[in-house]
Amino acid sequence: MGAMENVIENREDRLPAEAREILQSLASQWEDVVDSKALQVIPLKGAMTNEVFEIKWPAKTGELSRKVVVRIYGEGVDVFFDRDNEIRTFEYMSKNGQGPRLLGRFPNGRIEEFIHARTLSASDLRDPDISALIAAKLKEFHELNMPGPKDVTLWDRLRNWLSTAKRLSTPEEANAFQLDSIEKEISLLEKELSGPSQSMGFCHNDLQYGNIMLEEGSKSITIIV
Numbered sequence: 001m002g003a004m005e006n007v008i009e010n011r012e013d014r015l016p017a018e019a020r021e022i023l024q025s026l027a028s029q030w031e032d033v034v035d036s037k038a039l040q041v042i043p044l045k046g047a048m049t050n051e052v053f054e055i056k057w058p059a060k061t062g063e064l065s066r067k068v069v070v071r072i073y074g075e076g077v078d079v080f081f082d083r084d085n086e087i088r089t090f091e092y093m094s095k096n097g098q099g100p101r102l103l104g105r106f107p108n109g110r111i112e113e114f115i116h117a118r119t120l121s122a123s124d125l126r127d128p129d130i131s132a133l134i135a136a137k138l139k140e141f142h143e144l145n146m147p148g149p150k151d152v153t154l155w156d157r158l159r160n161w162l163s164t165a166k167r168l169s170t171p172e173e174a175n176a177f178q179l180d181s182i183e184k185e186i187s188l189l190e191k192e193l194s195g196p197s198q199s200m201g202f203c204h205n206d207l208q209y210g211n212i213m214l215e216e217g218s219k220s221i222t223i224i225v
Contacts, residue, residue: 014041014043014051014053015041015053015070015072016072016106016107016108016109018106018107019070019072019104019106019109019111022103022104022105022106022111023036023039023055023068023070023104023111024036024037024039026068026103026104026111027039027057027066030057030066031060032059032060032061032066033057033058033059033060033066034057034058034059034060035057035058036057038057038058039055039056039057040055040056040057041053041054041055042054042055042056044069050071050072050073050074050109051071051072051074052069052070052071052072053069053070053071053072054067054068054069054114055067055068055069055070067114068103068111068112068113068114069100069111069112069113069114070109070110070111070112071109071110071111071112072108072109073108073109086225087105087110088147088148089146089225090102090110090225092144092146092147093144093225096144098140098141098144098223099222099223099224099225100112100113100114100115100222100224101113115213115215115222116215117213117214117215117216117220117222118213118214118216119209119210119212119213120209120210120212120213120214121209122209124209124214125209130214133214133219133221134212134221136221137221137222137223138204138207138223141202141204141223142201142202142203143201143202144202145202146202150200152194152200154205155186155190158186159183159186162179162182162183162186165177165179166179204223204225206225207223211223211224211225212224
């Protein structure tokens, strides 16, 4: 992952102890790093559900050439997706050349390869050339033969979200947001969109512009999960 505009904060204490240990272990294997413990922690903007940090080390060349990304999972967002499944998905994608490489894992986050590219903005999505690049990358993404059962997860996920919304809502809020109607709409959509002509594919399910990166020189697209 690459950096958006940020402010350097040399605050290693923002990282979990397990993450610091992995980072120091990684850096100690790189011959050009002067001091594996002398890392800089830079908060990155743009992530919606996680805390994301760029990590740098001073190199023997006098420049900060070694970089990785630390992603700390947000609290309370597990209701929206299965975290274990996300990790398995990321690992498989990493092994198959999709997205950044996985460099390490700790209980509430992971360490990723730093991609020298920029995160897209909303206006980028209106650029037909960039849209074409995204479409081509998505074709590769959808053709990944992800291990595990090939089941449609959309409908159960929507119903789980709706159930959580009902549980957390007052009767007045449930009525205002027409939650009972949404339940009927989910069933209607499932019936209309399920059929023998469907093809099963691996889907991202969160492809907002903050999860798409563009390397300007090579026009290479990277999708983040």
